[in-house]
Amino acid sequence: MKLDSFRVTNFRSVEDSGEITLKDLVCLVGKNEAGKTALLNALGGLNPHPATPLAYDKERDYPRRHLNDYAARHPESQGEAVVVTSSWTLSPAEVRLFTDELGPGCLNSNSVVIWRRYGDEACQFKVNLDYGAIIEHLMEAHGLDEAERAPLADATTTDEVRKALDALPERSAAQQALLDRIKAMPGKNAIGFAGGLLRSLMPQFMYFSYYDRMAGQIRVDDIVRNGDAPYHQPGHPHSNTKLDVGERVFLDFLEFAGTSVEEIKASTTYESLNAKCEAASNAITDQLQEYWTQNAFLELEVRVTKAEAGDPAPFNTGVIARARVRNTLHRVSVPFSERSAGFIWFFSFLVKFAQVSKRGGNLILLLDEPGLTLHGKAQADLLRYFDDRLVPKHQVIFSTHSPFMVPPDDLTLSRVVEDQVEMRRPGVWTTKGTKVRDDVLATDPDTLFPLQAALGYDVTQTLFIGKHTLLVEGPGDILFLKALSAQLKRRRRTELDRRWTICPAGGLDKIQSFVSLFKGANLHLAVMSDRAQGDKRKLEQLRAAAAIPESRIMNYPDVLGLPEGDVEDIFDPETYLGIVNGAFELKGRSSLTLAKLDKEAPGPGRLVKRMETLFRILPPSTPEFDHFSPADWLIRNPGFLDGDGPGVAATLDNAEKVIKAINAALSP
Template sequence: MKLTKVQVTNFRSVEDSGEFHVGALTCLVGKNEAGKTAILNAIQGIAPSDDDYEYDKTRDYPRRYLSKFQERHPKEVSPVAQSWWQLEDDDTEALEDLLGADVLESNEIIITSHIGRGNTWTIRVNEKECISKLQARHGLNVKDKGDLKQVKTVKDALTTLKGLPERTEAQTALMQAIEKFRDGSPVLAAIDLLNERKPTFFYTSHFERMSGEISLNQLAEDKKHGKISSGDKIFLDFLEYAGTTIEELRDAAKHEELVAQCEGASNDITDEIFEFWSQNDALAIKIEINEGRPQDKPPFNSGKIAKIRIENKHHRVTVPLSERSAGFVWFFSFLAQFKQLKKSAGKAIILLDEPGLTLHGKAQSDLLRYIEERILPEHQVIYTTHSPFMVPAQRLEDVRVVEDVVDYHDPRRPVVKGTKVSADVLSVDKDTLFPLQAHLGYEITQSLFVGQNCLLVEGPSDVVYLQVVSRALQARGRTGLDERWTICPTGGLDKVWSFSSLFSGNNLNMAVLCDYGKGDKSKVERLRQSQILKSERVLTASDFTEKPESDIEDLFDSAFYCALANQALGLKDGEITVEKASAADEKTCRIVKQVEALCRTLPADTPDFGHYVPAEYLLRNPQILDGEDDSVTGTLDRFEKVFKALNSFLA
């Protein structure tokens, strides 16, 4: 069974999260107090791996509505997490073995968890088809089937079979098969089967770290009474993965046998950690078992004591795990947990709450690599973060934004809508978007180091226009922007100078494509004369438009750009035209400035116009470049000249 979609309602800060899709990896991004942990805890309750976890009405129902719980839910039952699941091939085969082939009307099932009640399931079973398949499986002939001719459900069939004065051998076999179904229902039988096969949800947070020093006697006693701390539980997971137990370590009769077990566990986890931990490769894990010393603090002053120590080969010293950085201790604990999880947990779905929060940014990237390479092949993973380094670079489609929404349309009465989850990053506030923006900025900065050929432009709309039009040209077999170029937005012409100065010593092949307006001319000339870049590699939009001043937008045919702006703002045809735009600002020939001026004269309820608005629309609707009218062909011709000029700078 594979989880595909979730909706959380009436749980802590969440009134209705909205439905959101879940893939192999799902990253929930949001600022502190947005409700990310609440979303994970709600999902966890569907099938918790921790037997002690269950919803609590007082703790989990939205506090502002708690006094009205019975009024809102007369049956004392409130749904929390509705989850959609896709049956996998082995699930379908198991159901067919139980009920017959083609009995399920859909491979999608729905499981809903509740406060005040267990889970409810929605499974669509064709009972008439089920009766037919079960009759065929047990060899009922025409006469046998005749007694069941009027039944419509499997339960009716069971009642009819039980009421027959005499039953044939085939009828008896059919009756006995149906009697194995709970209440004689194929739906309940399917639920019982799938309930055993559904994944559990394994939840862990950034707070959980392995204990570095363990009294084996005390831990055995805690284990007996079910009072094991989370740190000690991770230590037990580690021992189980290593193939031993605290009892075996405590009662080992042979010293060499004990040493061998400890060294084997140490070597294995060392190899695993340092395949991913890139912060320091001179470390090794050591596990020591010694007798407690009288001067040590209880309970470490008697009996066998297990200590995890970290050896630094450079400094030739070992220190207790507890004295290493909080980030390393967490990373070690995380890997120890999941080494054991892969061994014992089956198809668990992993819920990670702010993983790696204490890690350095580079170490967070290591952690993300571990998740993708080691966990994803066998488990679905849902995790929360507000760190840009934990945003999956190549899987932005798996990012969901989490926001605690308050509607301030009426400032006197703000409406609290609670935590929402969405894949639409354009609908959230700047603080929620910060990890995504920082991640993209980091990726861009990194590209300046690793991209041999860097094309510097002023803003994100320039990137969109160049990429979309390049693809349109390439689709026609014409010249687009060579893929060797890495396009880097700098944030404006003023910053092109800084970017160029900063990275000119890195042996990069750089070129610039920028706007050219009244205030830009001296800046462009200064850049061309600076020797930072060869002057011919500083291109302006005016070089290709035959206009004294031009933005990137002027590479478009004016009629095409006006139509694009019109569509992007959702206006009626003819609201924005070349003639109206030109009349709105006769002092400039720059089309984007003219459209900007025209939009200021439109009704107040007209959507705001910004440079990126048409770019975003073109990104979503690239097919508008498929036409053959003059406005499209003129646009493509002009951009092709730009691309040919830029491509000529490549070796």
């Protein structure tokens, strides 16, 4: 079953979140106190994993400002307040489990709705069954003839079939077999069977928070289990109490090592116990070195030794399991608890989910503010871990307010979380509660900040990580080159090599600064710039700096054989006029023509300068000419270049000359 969407209502700050659509990975973005944790807790309570037993408590969780009005808002006739409503899709294999029992066509849809209220012992569901098809299948499977079917003619559900068969004074063997089969179903009906099957198929929700950090050491002697609930036995300072989160994570690590506190207690040889601890240490260290790029010289060591009398209680007696971190560069090890908060959290996270993967199970992972104490680069490593290790096996929903935890390559994975407030009248504010939206158009700029920062960071990083970077003057150059390359590709002509990352430098005079910024980054740089009559000195300075080979410092007029020029001079003048008319919505008498251009701004000369002159004689209501708008219009209207007229042909010939020159700069 795959979770498609969910909606939270009547839970803490969330009166009605609105529908929250999901993918394999979804990021809930919002500032502190927006309600992100409430959303995850509510969802986690739908079908919680035993390790994270989230539950709904009306007095604690129902929106406090409405608690006294609960009975009026949710009368007994309507039942308790709903906390979560969710929509799921059954996989083809899961659909077959239904059809194997209830017959082909038993489901009108492979979509299922599951919800849970306050006080519910288990989640409730709605599945769209086709009772007609089910009844027909069951009668056919048991070989009922026409006479045996007659008493069931008016039955529209399996309940009615069962009651009709029970009411018969005598039943044939086929009728009795059908009755027995229906009675053997959970609830003695098809919907009961469907519910039991759904509950067995439904994933459990495992919740993991920022606070779940592994303890650095535990005293194994006093840890006992009651089923899956370990606790401290009498004699420990915290006797008869459950283990805290950090101790439970340490037990997860021991289990990942293939051992347990019980095995440690029973162990009679040091070597066998040490071998298992070393094996687990090596496995976690391998993951640590792959995903913790902050320091490549760290190794984890786990030791199980007798306590020393001088250590603080309770670690001064018995058998102690300790975790230490060794720095192979400095050749020193320190207790696990003395590492940075970020490292402790990251390692604890690896342990927890290495063990989750080892145990398997049908899980959806809810991660509350993961990586909060990590450096921005380490947070990017954590996102990579999500993609590599978690998403292939589990749906992952996590919350954050860090721009480095927002997936930058796909902002559609983000959902904006806001605690919306409104001023009903001057000085009187009220809240609408936590709302979630997926159009990333939050009303609060503070909420949007992580998304804006993530996008800006990704754009900035692109400048550094593009192995082959082409510096151009502005964003208009990028759009024009992309649009022209796409048109050439459609015609099976030379397109811009996809290895290029195009970066707008902001003008020829700023390219030198960008080159200095790139220096030492081991990138393959090239320049395609405009050139006016006064730019000769700037180009000479750029070449003299020798940061980029001279063969890779190009400009449009040199490639096109012009005395000066910009990216716009790739275009045939009449073709460019058509683009400008479209971009500025110039129609009728205001429409620009080649005759007007030749009259008011005769050539030769740079096309954009001639266009600026032409715009000065247009009516005052005409928008001011700018370089970007025509490029933006063309990228949104690529069909403009589909024709075969002489203007388009000349334009594409020029574009191919420029693109071939750029691609040639890929050579060493």
